[in-house]
Every structure is written in structure tokens, then in C-alpha cells.
Amino acid sequence: MPSKSPEFGAGLWHFASYVDRYATDGYAPPVSTLEQIARAGEVEDLSVVDVPYPFTEGVSVDDVAAALKENGLRAIGVTPEIYMRRFSKGAFTNPDPQVREQARAVLNEAADVVRVLGAKYLKVWPGQDGWDYPFQVDHHTQWELAVAGMRELALANPDIKIVIEYKPREPRNTMFWDSAAKTILGIQAMGVDNVGVLLDFGHALFGGESPAAAAQLLIDHGLLWAMDVNDNLRSWDDDMVVGTVHPVEVFEFFYTLKINGWEGVWQLDQFPFREDTVEAANLSIRFLKGIHRALDELDIDALRAAQARQDAMGAQKLVQDVLFSCLRTDS
Structure with missing residues (x-):
């Protein structure tokens, strides 16, 4: 009997327009928060979105709530933008206590948005926390500030689940929360029960991890609370359409979730710079x-038996037989 179909989601930024250091005028005209929601509403089988905060100018939380309802969507998470220019030396780990206070204010405002939208979690991605050069920071101080800052946020919002999205680098040359293992250690040091992890498949690839092994480690510690999927060429966080480069590793990742009984949204975190954003989402969900x-x-029993023998070829045959035949079906 077929299992229940998963729920699909996407980061709302999937439907925005993008710039880089070459096309600094962007690859498309700017897209407002409400326009992004409308685009997300065009995607078949998409039911939830992760919403960046603050919203684009002139858009209120009530406007966002109304637009989500109009487009048949729900907010699963809210992602505060604590990685912009004013936090270029860090949010939690900024050497200026006034800037750290500004970051706390944004995070607590975003927590209120989580409450208003009825979202599942507040997602923390402190992309500027870290360093670029040897000797630039004192690593003990970095640890103390990062861990204490997250603890303070958690204690100030005990009714909200908070997830940390780790990543090895970018925008900093080294990010503080850079691996599954370090993030687990940091959360354990916080001593709170409302902080977990959002595992980004592409971040694990980019960081030299096995996404499946990282997922298992987080599950074993009770900390895999959410996940994003995408793909990349392993040398950078390319945020490509899922399955276009590493379909077998994507399959192993979801196999790991299945055998552990993990149930959650299968969420896209992709940046289709030059592609039609709705088409990219539809292809990903397909x-x-x-x-x-x-x-x-x-045949999970047969696969487990092959794994018990470390029979690589036997395991690959079982995987290939189902994976590539099922991808030919459009239903």
C-alpha cells in the first residue's frame, strides 16, 4: 500500500529576483513579498512557505497572512534577515554589543511574526557569524557569544521552536555553525529544549558531509526538526533544482528519513537565477x-541485508531498479 504523500514547501526567496557581483542590477525586476507569495501559489502541490522577515517595503504581517490565505498557502517558518550589511561582522558574534542588540531585536520581532502567522518555527541562519582570516577572531569568544545568544533567544521565546541552519561558508569564509556535529554540541551547551536543526541537503554536500549521515546523526540526537532540499556541484552552495546532480544521494537522504519514521515538510531551498521560478519548483516537486x-x-529488507554485508553493488542495484524506473512516471 502506497504511503501517504509528503507535504511540499519552499523558501519564499525561491520566487524572488536575484543579484550577484556581476549582474548587480539583477536577473529580473524586484519582486515584492506579496508577489513572491502569488508566484508560490501557482506551483502545483505546494502548500507551505518559509517567509523572510522583514518583508518588502510597505507590506505588513496582516498583508502577508491575507496573501497566504488567498493563495492556499501556510507559513511553516519565518527567517529573519540577520545576514545583511549592518551585520557584516556578525549578528550573535558581532564585536559591537549595540549591533548584537539590534540582531536580538530583529529576532524577537520575527518571533512575533511566527506567532501571528501560526508558523511552525523561527529559522536562524546567522550567515555573518564566523570569520574570514586566521587570527581574526578569538575562537573561545566566538563560541561563548554564539551559544549564549541562541540560549537567550530561546529563553525569551519558550513557546516557539527555533531551528539553526548550519552551513560551512558564505558569506563568511568560515561560518560559525558549520556542521551537524558542531551544531549538536552548541545546542547541548545551551541547555534549552526549544532549539533544533534545519538540515539543508546542499549545505551538507558543500561541507563535505554525507547528507544521509548528517540526517541520521541529528535524528539520533533528537534534533532534526526541519530540512531543505536542493542540489549543487559540491564546490559551492549553488542551490540548484533538486536531483539534477546527485539523485542517488538525494534518494539515500530520504531513505534515511523514511527508515527513522521522520515526518515533516519536504521543502525546497533553491535559487533559480535564470530560470522561471514556478517551473523550477514544479520540476523539483515532480x-x-x-x-x-x-x-x-x-525492498528495504533486501537493502538492509546488502548493507549488513557491505555489498555495495547489491545495494546499488536495488536502488537503481526503483529510483530510475519511478522517475519515468509523471503522476
């Missing part, structure tokens, strides 16, 4: 549906 069908058809 692939993820194939993954779901393949998981239903996979």
Missing part, C-alpha cells in the same frame, strides 16, 4: 514525487 514512489517500492 522529482520528489518520484523519490516518494521509489521509497514505496524499495
Whole structure:
């Protein structure tokens, strides 16, 4: 009997327009928060979105709530933008206590948005916390500020789940929260029960981790509370359409979630710079549906037996037989 179809989501930034250091005028005209929500509403089978905060100019939280309802969407998370220019030397780990206080204010405002929208979590991605050069920071001080800042946020918002999204680098040459293992250690040091992890598949790839192994480690510690999927060429966080480069590792990732009984939103974190954003989301969900069908058809007992023998070829054959046949079905 086929298992229940997963719920699909996307970061709202998937539907925005983008700039880089070459096309500094952008690849498309600016897209407001409300326009992003409308684009997300055009995607088949998309039901939830992660909403960046602050919203674009002139947009209120009530406007966002109304637009989500109008487009048949719900907010799963709120992502405060604590990685912009004013936090260029860090948010939690900034050497200026006034800037750290500004970061706390943004985070607590975003927590209120979580409450108003009825979202599942506040997502913390402190992209500017870290360093660029040897000797630039005192590593003990970095640890103390990062861990204490997250603890303070958690204690100030005990009714809200908070997830940390780790990443090895970018925008800093080294980010503080750079791996599954370090993030687990940091959360354990906080001594709170409302902080977990959002595992980004591409961040694990980019950081030299096995996404499946990272997921298992986080599950074993009770900390895998959310996840994002995408793909990349391993040398950078390319945020490409899921399954276009590493379909077998994507399958192993979702297999790991399945055998552990993990249930949550299958969420896209992609940046289709030059592609149609709605088409990119539809293609991604098409692939993820194939993954779901393949998981239903996979002979898990036979795979476990092959793994017990470390029979790489036997395991690969079982995986190939279901994965590539299921991807031919569009339903």
C-alpha cells in the first residue's frame, strides 16, 4: 500500500529576483513579498512557505497572512534577515554589543511574526557569524557569544521552536555553525529544549558531509526538526533544482528519513537565477514525487541485508531498479 504523500514547501526567496557581483542590477525586476507569495501559489502541490522577515517595503504581517490565505498557502517558518550589511561582522558574534542588540531585536520581532502567522518555527541562519582570516577572531569568544545568544533567544521565546541552519561558508569564509556535529554540541551547551536543526541537503554536500549521515546523526540526537532540499556541484552552495546532480544521494537522504519514521515538510531551498521560478519548483516537486514512489517500492529488507554485508553493488542495484524506473512516471 502506497504511503501517504509528503507535504511540499519552499523558501519564499525561491520566487524572488536575484543579484550577484556581476549582474548587480539583477536577473529580473524586484519582486515584492506579496508577489513572491502569488508566484508560490501557482506551483502545483505546494502548500507551505518559509517567509523572510522583514518583508518588502510597505507590506505588513496582516498583508502577508491575507496573501497566504488567498493563495492556499501556510507559513511553516519565518527567517529573519540577520545576514545583511549592518551585520557584516556578525549578528550573535558581532564585536559591537549595540549591533548584537539590534540582531536580538530583529529576532524577537520575527518571533512575533511566527506567532501571528501560526508558523511552525523561527529559522536562524546567522550567515555573518564566523570569520574570514586566521587570527581574526578569538575562537573561545566566538563560541561563548554564539551559544549564549541562541540560549537567550530561546529563553525569551519558550513557546516557539527555533531551528539553526548550519552551513560551512558564505558569506563568511568560515561560518560559525558549520556542521551537524558542531551544531549538536552548541545546542547541548545551551541547555534549552526549544532549539533544533534545519538540515539543508546542499549545505551538507558543500561541507563535505554525507547528507544521509548528517540526517541520521541529528535524528539520533533528537534534533532534526526541519530540512531543505536542493542540489549543487559540491564546490559551492549553488542551490540548484533538486536531483539534477546527485539523485542517488538525494534518494539515500530520504531513505534515511523514511527508515527513522521522520515526518515533516519536504521543502525546497533553491535559487533559480535564470530560470522561471514556478517551473523550477514544479520540476523539483515532480522529482520528489518520484523519490516518494521509489521509497514505496524499495525492498528495504533486501537493502538492509546488502548493507549488513557491505555489498555495495547489491545495494546499488536495488536502488537503481526503483529510483530510475519511478522517475519515468509523471503522476
